[in-house]
Amino acid sequence: MIASHYAEPLPRSVATGAELRSAPEETSEILRQLNAGEPFEILENSLGWAWGYAGSERIVGYVRSEALAPPA
Numbered sequence: 507m508i509a510s511h512y513a514e515p516l517p518r519s520v521a522t523g524a525e526l527r528s529a530p531e532e533t534s535e536i537l538r539q540l541n542a543g544e545p546f547e548i549l550e551n552s553l554g555w556a557w558g559y560a561g562s563e564r565i566v567g568y569v570r571s572e573a574l575a576p577p578a
Contacts, residue, residue, distance in 0.1 A: 515547035515558060517545065518577065519545055520540045520574060520575070523542055525538075525540065527568045528568070538563075540561075547564075556571045
């Protein structure tokens with residue numbers, strides 16, 4: 507998936523423990539476990555899945571939208 511040209515990420519944090527996945531599907535590979543309070547930068551949010559990057563490693567993947575805290 508390609509982000510919009512130079513998309514500005516939307517900073518959020520993980521509200522509840524969540525899994526960072528390789529695709530927007532519950533059966534896709536789990537790339538990393540995300541803990542509550544960890545940062546997640548949203549590049550796209552659609553159909554219940556947020557695509558972006560997580561943590562200091564900036565691992566790119568998908569997380570369920572409801573696992574993210576609303577903007578501060």
